[in-house]
Amino acid sequence: MDHNNPGRTASRELNLKLVEKLSQCLDLTAYPVVKLGTGVRMAYAGDVVTRLPLLLSGAADASMHQMTDAGTQVVLVSWGAGEIMLLSYLFTREPLTADVEVSEDSIVRWLPIEAVEDCLQDNQELLVLLVRFLALRLREVHARERSWLERGVHERVRSTLARIVKAMPRRSEGRVLLAATHESLAARCGVSRPRLSKELKALEEAGHVRLGRGTVEIIDTTWLDAMR
Numbered sequence: 001m002d003h004n005n006p007g008r009t010a011s012r013e014l015n016l017k018l019v020e021k022l023s024q025c026l027d028l029t030a031y032p033v034v035k036l037g038t039g040v041r042m043a044y045a046g047d048v049v050t051r052l053p054l055l056l057s058g059a060a061d062a063s064m065h066q067m068t069d070a071g072t073q074v075v076l077v078s079w080g081a082g083e084i085m086l087l088s089y090l091f092t093r094e095p096l097t098a099d100v101e102v103s104e105d106s107i108v109r110w111l112p113i114e115a116v117e118d119c120l121q122d123n124q125e126l127l128v129l130l131v132r133f134l135a136l137r138l139r140e141v142h143a144r145e146r147s148w149l150e151r152g153v154h155e156r157v158r159s160t161l162a163r164i165v166k167a168m169p170r171r172s173e174g175r176v177l178l179a180a181t182h183e184s185l186a187a188r189c190g191v192s193r194p195r196l197s198k199e200l201k202a203l204e205e206a207g208h209v210r211l212g213r214g215t216v217e218i219i220d221t222t223w224l225d226a227m228r
Contacts (some may be wrong), residue, residue, distance in 0.1 A: 009140060010111065010140075011133055011136040011140050012080065012083065013135040014129065014132055014133040015079075015082075015083040015084060015087075015133055015137075016082050016083065016137060017129060018047070018081060018084065018126070018129050018130060019054065019082060019083070019084055019124065019132055021123070021126050021129060022084075022116065022119055022126060023122070025119045025122065025126070026036075026111075026115055026116065026119050027053065027125055028111065031109050031111055031112070032109070032110055033056065033105070033107060033108065033109050033110075034107070034108050034110065035105075035107055035108075036058070036105070036106045036107075036108055037102065037105055038102055038103065038104055038105050039101065039102065039179065039180065040102045041058055041099060041100065041101050041102075042099070042100040042101065042102055042108070043086075043096055043099070043100040043132045044096065044099055044100075045095070045096050045097055045098055045099050046095045046096060047095060047096045048095055049086055049089040049091065049095075049096060049113060050095075050112070050113055051110040051111060051112055051113060052083045052085060052086055052087065052089070052090075052110070052111045052113055052116060053084070053086065053100075053108045053109070053111075054083075054084050054085075054086050054108065054109040054110075054111055054222065055079055055080065055081055055082065055083050055085065055106055055107075056081065056082075056106075056107040056108065056109055057081045057105075057106060057107045058078065058080075058081060058102065058103075058105050058106025058107060058108075059080050059081070059101045059102075059103045059104040059105045060078070060079050060085060060100055060101065060102050060103055060104075060106060060113065061078045061079075061100070061101055061188070062077045062078075062085075062086075062098040062099065062100045062101075063098050063099050063101070063187050063188060071111075072158060077098070077137075079102070079136070079143055084111070084116075085100070086100070087130060087133065088134055088175055089113070089135060090113065090116065090117060090120070099187075101164070101188075103164070121151055144147045151178055153189075153191050153196075153198075153199050154199060155194050156189045156190055156191055157189050157191065157196065157200070157203075158224060160177075160185070160188050160189045161216075161218065161224060162224040164176075164178055164188075165218060165224055175217060175218060175219055175221075176217070176218040176221060177215060177216075177217045177218075178215065178216045178217070178218065179201060179214060179215050180214070180215070180216060181214055182197055184198055200216065204213075207219065207220065208220050208223055
């Protein structure tokens with residue numbers, strides 16, 4: 001999903017319909033709500049999924065690591081407000097294959113996976129809707145992966161920073177302060193840490209960013225506007 005145009009993907013629309021249908025057989029309000037800040041890891045690769053996050057507000061990303069001839073690349077899968085995340089894990093008990101990180105301050109309701117499965121067993125229409133959603137989301141992810149892998153380092157970093165800036169509060173004079181290690185930011189950009197560091201250094205020399213210990217301050221956001 002594109003956070004800039006959250007209503008434009010067909011899979012998002014199906015996810016929202018799925019939540020609406022699920023609410024007819026499951027009291028969603030009976031389950032706990034948690035507030036999570038931007039940058040918080042909601043789940044880690046290797047975790048076993050026992051609860052599905054329902055995003056009441058905010059946004060989150062999963063960083064999917066893909067091996068290519070050029071090395072390890074990262075393709076983001078994103079969710080927005082109103083969507084249930086990690087639905088594919090209704091069909092497997094394998095551990096998570098990606099880290100899941102909050103990309104925008106969020107409120108999350110955790111749904112036990114067994115409760116959702118019980119609804120699916122009793123509601124064929126809900127099950128068909130789920131399968132349609134997963135098939136469509138898979139096609140969208142593959143298309144995004146092809147597009148992402150064709151981009152150069154500069155475009156990847158610029159595009160990722162543009163997405164982050166959109167979700168972050170502005171400081172004086174439109175500046176944005178991003179608290180992130182080069183390692184975590186490199187993962188989100190789908191580039192190696194040395195390549196990210198080199199690109200950030202070039203951006204600093206161009207006057208676009210200021211690098212600190214564990215921070216990247218985006219001084220001038222206008223150069224990102226074309227990427228939004």
